[in-house]
Amino acid sequence: MIRVVVVDDEQLVRAGLRLILEAAPDIAVVGEAADGAGALEQAHRLRPDVMLLDVRMPVVDGLTAAADVVAAGPKVIMLTTFDLDEYVHRALRAGAVGFLLKDTPPRELAEAVRTVAAGNAMLAPTVTRRLISSFAERGPARRDAARQRLAPLTARELEIVREVARGHGNAEIARRLTMSEATVKAHVSRALAKLQAGNRVQLAILVHDADLL
Amino acid sequence: MIRVVVVDDEQLVRAGLRLILEAAPDIAVVGEAADGAGALEQAHRLRPDVMLLDVRMPVVDGLTAAADVVAAGPKVIMLTTFDLDEYVHRALRAGAVGFLLKDTPPRELAEAVRTVAAGNAMLAPTVTRRLISSFAERGPARRDAARQRLAPLTARELEIVREVARGHGNAEIARRLTMSEATVKAHVSRALAKLQAGNRVQLAILVHDADLL
DNA sequence: GAAGACCCCTACCCGCCGTCCGGGCCGGAC
DNA sequence: GTCCGGCCCGGACGGCGGGTAGGGGTCTTC
Structure with a gap:
């Protein structure tokens, strides 16, 4: 009842x-x-x-x-x-x-x-x-496209790119993930190349459109 | 029928x-x-x-x-x-x-x-x-909050911050808006102070949450 | 009309970001 | 085994990003 x-x-x-x-x-x-x-x-x-x-x-x-x-x-x-x-x-x-x-x-x-x-x-x-x-309209049109663009990234690279999308600096990311700042930069650089992005801002935008936080 | x-x-x-x-x-x-x-x-x-x-x-x-x-x-x-x-x-x-x-x-x-x-x-x-x-979840809750945070910006500052949110560099923004790169930096700097942001990435995130493009 | 507030612009200095290069590690191919 | 490729890490350099100080313009306010 x-x-x-x-x-x-x-x-x-x-x-x-x-x-x-x-x-x-x-x-x-x-x-x-x-x-x-x-x-x-x-x-x-x-x-x-x-x-x-x-x-x-x-x-x-x-x-x-x-x-x-x-x-x-x-x-x-x-x-x-x-x-x-x-x-x-x-x-x-x-x-x-x-x-x-x-x-x-x-x-x-x-x-x-x-x-x-x-x-x-x-x-x-x-x-x-x-x-x-x-x-x-404002549905997953952009979201899926963004995810597809992020697909070629390695698990580690994605992890770092997500930190970037949170607005953290390389040094901070290095502390969080316990690695050298130089390493962070390398990963970011690789991500930029793979995604054909010129900025870390563009990475952040992609991650945001893909809804990953 | x-x-x-x-x-x-x-x-x-x-x-x-x-x-x-x-x-x-x-x-x-x-x-x-x-x-x-x-x-x-x-x-x-x-x-x-x-x-x-x-x-x-x-x-x-x-x-x-x-x-x-x-x-x-x-x-x-x-x-x-x-x-x-x-x-x-x-x-x-x-x-x-x-x-x-x-x-x-x-x-x-x-x-x-x-x-x-x-x-x-x-x-x-x-x-x-x-x-x-x-x-x-993805309702206008965050959107309005972001817009309110962006409120204290002047028209010009907002214009520049929007360019930042598109992933453009300072030099490129300067060309687009026909001004000196130093000026762009100053505006960005003011915006960062007003919004208590540490990065231009954080500016980009705000603009995106506010749905301005 | 002068002071003040606000906005826009510019110039210089330093730290962070991004690039290039290289090394160590693990997996599969032959 | 050996080679090869991908992935994760690190160091050194040039350029971009951000902070600070200051000049000129317009509008309010008294």
Whole structure:
């Protein structure tokens, strides 16, 4: 049985959600709250599996409460009428694993609760669409290219280049890896040649684009 | 009526998908193909609304064909047995708006076709989950912090620091901005002091985190 | 209109970075 | 065994990078 708490400032909405969810045999609504503060309190006291959080609420809104609720244990599904980008960003950064519009069909809402309880994620289709495009654009396009360029490096060379990318000087790198500064320079030089780079800055950029830290 | 083409190398799978989809009154399977080449041909000839593409196929696999199919018009939903990260990355970069596992329930499959046809996106829950976490991590958290650190720089200093972040040497920067190399050094030096950085590499990292190029 | 603040530019000195050269070590090929 | 190639290490030299000091320009502020 999946234990759910419903949070919304409008009692009518809470009642509606409760009706929808309790129609499912494997879902039980064990609590309700009317704002973010109440949500957090319920999260600690009832320890539900899933929490449905309205975005806009008086006093403490859902987005503000989300991070604390997530930290308290429950999976969080955000509910909203408008899928504004800013809402989505903040919600996902806060650790929410669901983001649904209030016009979601009842069956999908129950399905979302199950999906989230199982450790997966569920987003409204429009949200998914934009998440994908933001991923495809600034996604691993450059990252994979950078990794491929770094491929010819030796394990040791890569290790040193990563230190370079952290902004460390040769002397410091030498201390960290317990070797002579001259050796560090040699490795850096070899890396520069292999990657056809002129600067150690360019090495750092490559490593950063490749996401290695 | 949503017009769909099903692409899979196994005839049995194609037949199964056709059965599932044609059970829906608003979906019609208008074609089939057994590999990526066939998929592309059908995409051009039949101009379907949606194309279901298996990832692993002989000759031309689905991931390779996806980009061309997308360019030809149809929305693409990828189908696979395993949701490997690499598959997902390539598929989304190729422009696919759906990524489903083959164990998806029939009802959801039809729903995915409708969702995609309507211009939205549909991913398997496990895929959504990882997409979210990759988004939350590399969110604008660090970007804004970096921009704030760069704030005290003057316009000119920022301009020069950006050149530094591109991996250019002082002499080259001097040529580009038509000034003396000594001047470039002075600006860099000021920037280093303001940002409490020890290296020009650290400047480059800041600029990159701030997303300025 | 003079002082002050800020920005932009320049010149010189030193330390770090990068290059070139070479040696020791291990693996496989024959 | 011997040769060969790749990888890791080290030393000595030239050039680039960074620190310091100072001059000129414009805009505010009194």
